[in-house]
């Protein structure tokens with residue numbers, strides 16, 4: 001897939017090219033159906049739209065004119081099925097548009113369809129959707145990583161310029177690492193979440209996949225937009241700082257993986273090849289091992305916060321007003337009916353999370369769990385603020401290894417959707433609302449592993465500028481290997 005800038009240029013000058021491009025594209029997507037990454041394609045509507053002279057006249061010269069994209073199935077589109085991988089929302093057709101869909105289409109982008117995801121965005125594998133497993137196009141025996149798995153595959157297959165996901169703990173950056181693509185989670189509050197079905201509202205962030213940093217920058221320009229319908233949306237997202245990166249001034253901190261299970265060769269690659277290149281660029285690099293009280297508690301407190309929040313944010317999913325309602329019910333009252341609907345509709349993983357969430361927030365347990373998690377979040381914030389007084393960018397391996405096989409994941413005895421994310425630091429950026437991006441770094445036996453960079457609140461364009469420097473270093477290195 002060409003860069004967004006080039007595609008827009010081609011289409012601006014030639015409607016015929018636009019039409020033939022989409023004919024070929026839908027053929028290519030359909031030919032890749034076996035990876036089970038999309039729910040439905042809007043072929044007829046798209047073809048009708050791009051053939052219309054009115055559309056061409058109105059949208060020509062818009063920044064994303066004719067650019068194809070997918071939406072994860074937890075974003076609403078007026079009149080289109082939106083079920084977020086869950087039986088509880090089976091057949092749900094919203095009558096309103098998510099703000100992101102509106103912004104993107106107003107800027108000329110073309111929605112191809114919706115992508116398959118782990119149920120209500122609670123998952124780390126791509127194996128937890130009502131539509132079945134999303135398959136990893138690089139190796140079908142391995143997981144994609146969730147929960148935005150379908151969107152990730154669409155970009156890895158290069159059948160869209162970008163695809164939206166949501167990232168509450170790692171759901172965009174983790175699959176991006178496993179598939180060797182760009183996955184960007186911007187600062188909390190820069191992109192409106194109106195029309196995104198909530199999971200854990202204090203962590204949920206609209207995020208997206210692309211094939212390059214320059215594409216990510218163009219998409220950000222459209223999506224960073226104030227929206228009064230999301231009460232945490234920042235007032236002037238377009239005004240966020242666009243600092244230049246100067247290698248003589250800016251300092252980098254590398255977080256060492258904490259887990260003993262990290263294979264030596266992964267660590268070595270990260271230390272030797274890549275870091276030497278950054279130092280050669282003139283950056284000052286330091287290393288740090290995070291204290292045990294952070295590394296051992298991250299996942300635990302993430303679970304407390306996200307499971308507790310999901311309990312209330314998803315309490316409206318009763319199957320009564322919309323979505324799944326089991327037939328022939330004989331329940332005597334309303335509560336019984338809700339209980340039956342939820343018991344029949346939700347997968348085991350969700351029931352586990354709701355049960356734990358109720359436990360964490362019960363009055364007698366709040367002090368031990370929920371309030372402690374709040375304190376931990378404050379402590380983490382202070383700890384990283386201090387680091388950001390000295391360093392500009394923090395880098396770590398996004399995932400400490402390549403994508404595990406489906407068999408390995410299914411064999412994990414407990415907690416299968418979360419265990420696979422224990423070893424990574426991606427959650428930190430969600431706790432603190434910071435911008436964080438995955439870039440493809442290397443390949444091990446033909447399977448990718450990414451690096452993740454994060455920086456200060458609202459320094460999103462500064463982060464993208466730095467990521468572009470890294471992107472060049474990495475491409476340079478890859479070419480060298482290939483030659």
Ligand code: GLN
Nearest residue numbers: 123124167168169170171
């Ligand atoms: N993997 C994490 C979980 O299962 C995060 C999911 C997400 O970011 N939506 O909760």
